[in-house]
Amino acid sequence: MFFTQSEQYNVMVSGQSGRPEQYPVLETYPELLFYIQRNQNINTVVYDVNLMQGGILNLSEPIKISWINFQNDGSQIVNELNYMQKKLAFGYHFKVISNELIEFRFVSYDLMVFYLAKDKTGRFRVYTSLEDQNIELEIIYIYAEDLGVFPQVKFAEFYGLSTLCKEKFYKKLILQ
Numbered sequence: 001m002f003f004t005q006s007e008q009y010n011v012m013v014s015g016q017s018g019r020p021e022q023y024p025v026l027e028t029y030p031e032l033l034f035y036i037q038r039n040q041n042i043n044t045v046v047y048d049v050n051l052m053q054g055g056i057l058n059l060s061e062p063i064k065i066s067w068i069n070f071q072n073d074g075s076q077i078v079n080e081l082n083y084m085q086k087k088l089a090f091g092y093h094f095k096v097i098s099n100e101l102i103e104f105r106f107v108s109y110d111l112m113v114f115y116l117a118k119d120k121t122g123r124f125r126v127y128t129s130l131e132d133q134n135i136e137l138e139i140i141y142i143y144a145e146d147l148g149v150f151p152q153v154k155f156a157e158f159y160g161l162s163t164l165c166k167e168k169f170y171k172k173l174i175l176q
Helices: 005-013 083-090
Strands: 032-038 041-049 063-070 076-080 092-098 101-106 114-118 124-130 133-146 151-162 168-174
Touching: 032 124, 063 092, 124 168
Parallel strands: 032 133
Antiparallel strands: 032 041, 041 063, 063 076, 092 101, 101 114, 114 124, 124 133, 133 151, 151 168
């Protein structure tokens, strides 16, 4: 059976409205690159640039990944990812292009290419291309259903800024 894109969207994610408005928005800080939130809970996977002394990019591990676990009392607990989370879900493979440019892909979805590079102000950011637009990535929201051992991702939402005009950018990517 064939679907138009809108019919396919309605069939696959009927009733799912995307990233909930009440999810926390992280305050920006110099090392923050982007973060991932999921529909299972508000806990957040954070990707930070890994700089050595003097602001030099650590080429052996350019991005540090951690969890922020939000507690009922409003406090936060920050943990590193465990081995399985790094190897199967939130980790990345990378290639050094130069001392200030890294190409990387997620281990769980290697069809998209991302780049870690400095912006015009000298701060490291993550860039990718969606809908023939270059974007500066801020948030990824993942909607997955628990069907067996591993969750099945239904869609991913990308939030960021268009690098051309610095306007907000949004794209929902339907996954099958």
